[in-house]
Amino acid sequence: MATKTAAERREEARQAFDAYFAECPSRKLLDRLSDKWVTLVLTALSQGPRRYSDLSRRIAGVSQKMLTQTLRVLERDGLVSRTITPSVPVRVDYELTPLGQSLMPLVSAIKSWAQEHIEDVEAARRRYDAA
Amino acid sequence: MATKTAAERREEARQAFDAYFAECPSRKLLDRLSDKWVTLVLTALSQGPRRYSDLSRRIAGVSQKMLTQTLRVLERDGLVSRTITPSVPVRVDYELTPLGQSLMPLVSAIKSWAQEHIEDVEAARRRYDAA
DNA sequence: CTGAATCCTTCTTGATACTG
């Protein structure tokens, strides 16, 4: 059997699509922003540098694991910088980079659209659920 | 023991935060947009109405289940309308509502930032990974 | 204080089979 089964062809198509998909810049950005904690961390840093423990307190629901993980990702992406002060106990400050700051207007735009249109969305939901 | 354990207090805080968090309009919007298929469907519909099978083909990697599920959510939120033509076989068209169209500039803005800055992000990643 | 490593549960999602 030289020909491929339908399942094999579908699988190949899916993998090709996933590969293309993973490369899409807007997709990468959305994947970042959509992370539950990313926008909260960015917003918490928008007013200036914050210590790890500050962030932990300001973002009340975050676990240590997720806060650290989020900060690592943002640092790797160049959106946030990390500064260690080797005192005892050690102190670590996080701060938005210029690149990170350039992203904030977008976060604001998302916030604006949401605030302006959330009523419409919820009204639509009520209509849909009533039907 | 009238006092609560630390674990209990943490759990309460987490639940309160989650409740507040779930109510946040920008969060709701981000949760929508961040869904793997939502922006793809919106973009596919941005040029006009499309049939279910059209969407299925244009968005190569999507499964029937996820396409249907995504369309249902968007319909419920009032972003997409669904029109059934009871021919044989049946024909179903999806189209952006005005509300859905009002969201597209935001999707474009995300795309723009991503395209402009993705190089910076990837350069930052290379630096981070090299260290 | 700041974090890393592990376990364990929950949620998501894709494949498959079936329907009007």
Place this chain on the structure above:
DNA sequence: CAGTATCAAGAAGGATTCAG
């Protein structure tokens, strides 16, 4: 053509524990 229903696999996230 346009879905619905079900199930199993994998990813994500929280709690906990240990460390510099």
